[in-house]
Amino acid sequence: QQKVQQSPESLIVPEGGMASLNCTSSDRNVDYFWWYRQHSGKSPKMLMSIFSNGEKEEGRFTVHLNKASLHTSLHIRDSQPSDSALYLCAARSNYQLIWGSGTKLIIKP
Amino acid sequence: EAAVTQSPRNKVAVTGGKVTLSCNQTNNHNNMYWYRQDTGHGLRLIHYSYGAGSTEKGDIPDGYKASRPSQENFSLILELATPSQTSVYFCASGDVGTGGVNYAEQFFGPGTRLTVL
Numbered sequence: 001q002q003k004v005q006q007s008p009e010s011l012i013v014p015e016g017g018m019a020s021l022n023c024t025s026s027d028r029n030v031d032y033f034w035w036y037r038q039h040s041g042k043s044p045k046m047l048m049s050i051f052s053n054g055e056k057e058e059g060r061f062t063v064h065l066n067k068a069s070l071h072t073s074l075h076i077r078d079s080q081p082s083d084s085a086l087y088l089c090a091a092r093s094n095y096q097l098i099w100g101s102g103t104k105l106i107i108k109p
Numbered sequence: 110e111a112a113v114t115q116s117p118r119n120k121v122a123v124t125g126g127k128v129t130l131s132c133n134q135t136n137n138h139n140n141m142y143w144y145r146q147d148t149g150h151g152l153r154l155i156h157y158s159y160g161a162g163s164t165e166k167g168d169i170p171d172g173y174k175a176s177r178p179s180q181e182n183f184s185l186i187l188e189l190a191t192p193s194q195t196s197v198y199f200c201a202s203g204d205v206g207t208g209g210v211n212y213a214e215q216f217f218g219p220g221t222r223l224t225v226l
Contacts, residue, residue: 006151034214043199043217044152088151090215097215101151 003027004091006100014108019076021103023089033072036088079107113218115200121224128187130221132200141183145196190225197222
C-alpha cells in the first residue's frame with residue numbers, strides 16, 4: 001500500500017469554483033508535507049509547503065495540515081484554466097521524500 | 110534560480126540496447142535523484158545519491174544503474190533496455206536535510222522521454 005495517498009484521483013471544477021485536494025500518509029515518521037504542481041508535458045514544481053498544524057495561505061491557494069492524522073489538503077479558490085494540472089503531494093520521512101500518485105485537476109471554462 | 114538539465118530530451122532505443130541518461134545541476138546540492146513517471150501517475154524513485162561517488166537504490170532499482178562522478182553530474186544507465194522501461198525520466202536535485210526545513214524543495218529537470226522498441 002502506498003505510504004502517501006491522494007484523493008480524488010481526478011477532479012473537474014468549473015472556472016471560478018473551489019478545488020479541494022487531499023493527501024494522507026500512513027507513515028508515522030512523516031514530519032513535513034509539500035504540494036507540487038505539474039502542468040502537462042512539464043516537470044513538477046513546488047507550489048506550497050506546510051510544516052506546522054493549521055493553515056497557510058498564498059494568494060488563491062490555501063493549505064491545511066493536521067499532524068496528528070498526517071493529513072494535508074490543498075484548496076484553490078477562484079479556479080482558473082491555468083490551474084489545470086497534476087497535483088502531487090510529497091511527505092518527508094526519515095529525511096527522504098515519498099510521493100503520492102497525484103490528483104489530476106481539470107478546470108472547465 | 111536552480112538549474113537542472115537533462116540529455117537527451119527524447120530517446121528511442123532498441124530492446125537489449127544500452128541507454129545512458131545524463132543529468133547536470135548547477136545548484137551545488139548534495140542530493141540528486143532519478144525518477145520515472147508513467148502516464149498520469151506520480152513519481153517513482155529509481156536511484157539517488159548523497160554526493161559524488163555515492164549511489165543508493167530507490168524503490169524500483171531493478172534494471173537500472175546509476176553513476177555520480179561529480180557533484181554536478183548524475184547518470185542513469187539501462188544496460189539492457191526493455192519495453193517496460195518506456196517512460197518519462199526526471200532528474201532532480203535537492204537537500205532534504207537533517208536540519209532546517211529549508212532543505213526541502215527538489216528542483217526537477219525537464220525530463221527525458223524514453224521509448225524502447
